[in-house]
Amino acid sequence: MTFTRTTEQSSNYEQLEKMSVHDLLTNINNEDKTVPLAVEKALPQIENLVSKVVEQMKKGGRLFYIGAGTSGRLGIVDASECPPTFGVPFDLVIGIIAGGDTAIRKAVEFAEDDKEQAWKDLSEWNINENDVVIGIAASGTTPYVIGGLEKCNENSIITGCITCNEGSPLSKTAQFPIEVVVGPEFVTGSSRMKAGTAQKLVLNMISTATMIQLGRVKGNKMVDMQLSNVKLIDRGVRMIMGEIPVSYDEAKALLEKHGSVRKAVENFNK
Template sequence: MPFTRTTEQTSKYEHLEKMPVGELLANINNEDKTVPLAVEKALPQIERLVEKTVQQLKAGGRLFYIGAGTSGRLGIVDASECPPTFGVPFDLVIGIIAGGDTAIRKAVEFAEDDDEQGWADLEVWNINENDIVVGIAASGTTPYVIGALEKCNLNNIPTGCITCNAGSPLAALANYPVEVVVGPEFVTGSSRMKAGTAQKLVLNMISTATMIQMGRVKGNKMVDMQLSNHKLVGRGVQMIMDELGIPQEEAAALLEEHQNVRKAIEAYANR
């Protein structure tokens, strides 16, 4: 089956510059509506990747996301939100982007074309076979990501990927590929749009499902979240009130004492 970059195919919309704002927004929204349906088709692939990720983390490994441009930034966003949301160490889920931290805010020219730097960036973290590496690339052809996964495979490190083209070189390399085919973008080739949205949805699924499987959620609550602002402290107090059926003042005192919702609930239960 020949490889076709549907993410690069011409938009089905013409003369965008002549559209009034309302029409632009309606058309973008219509395209965006197709993304969750494309993700749904990939659920079996996502399930396999999550199950392997949980297995690796329970064995003491880490989850790495690696990508370039928008894909790399999305991986970093997802990784950076795991510690405050689930109370895990900052180095359990790690996002790596071509061009380094500078590339988070400003594009680093040609960084994605270096097929050796991805592995070098992983080696900084003493990557090993207990870990799992998920390459993120809408095109499925980014040399930085492909080179990293090739070296991972040679070193018996499990690999996954998130791509938006079917039958890509990246998916062929990954042990646990996820292919979410969203079709041509509203603006031709602008894969920060539907492809980026699809990648974000899949990343949400991977990290959230993994953390639930790792015991980082109780019921439907983030009981291990970091109490890093007043909003989250208030949320924590409310969780304790709901769980234990106690007044706000008592719940607040428990949280102040234990600095963690789970620990506060457990301490109360063990009185």
């Protein structure tokens, strides 16, 4: 199969600077509507990877995301939201970006071109055979990400990837590739747009489905969420009221005593 970077192909739209704001927004929205359909086609690939992540986590493994630029930032966002949402340790899902934490806010020149650095970054976390590493790269050609997965493969560590080109070098490197082919961007080559949206949707699926499989959701509620602000405390109180016959004040007292919705409900009347 010949590898074609559809993410780099010319936009389907011309003379963007001559469009009205209305037309710009309408056309961007029309392009965005195609992304969930592209994700749908990749559901079997996503299922295979999530099943493996769950299997490894049940063995005590962790999930790592590695990426550069927008892809790296999206991995960090997903990883950082797992502790407050699901009450898991901060080091269960870990996002790593080429160029280090500085690159979260500001581009670090040529960081993505270092094929050796990702393994060095992963090694700082004492990565092992129970872990899973998912490389994120819209193009599927980022040296930092490919190099990291190659070293993981050599060290018997499960590898997956999320990319937006079919048949890319990254897909061929990952044991569990996910390819969401979204086509040319509205602004040619601006893969923070449809490709970035696709990656975010897939990351949502991976982390959420994994945490549900690990028992971190009850019914449809985030019973292990961190109670880090007034809104979340109120939500937790109302969750408790929905599970056991108590008043608002009684539910709040239980929540304050036990520290989580799950523990409050489990310890009711004990």
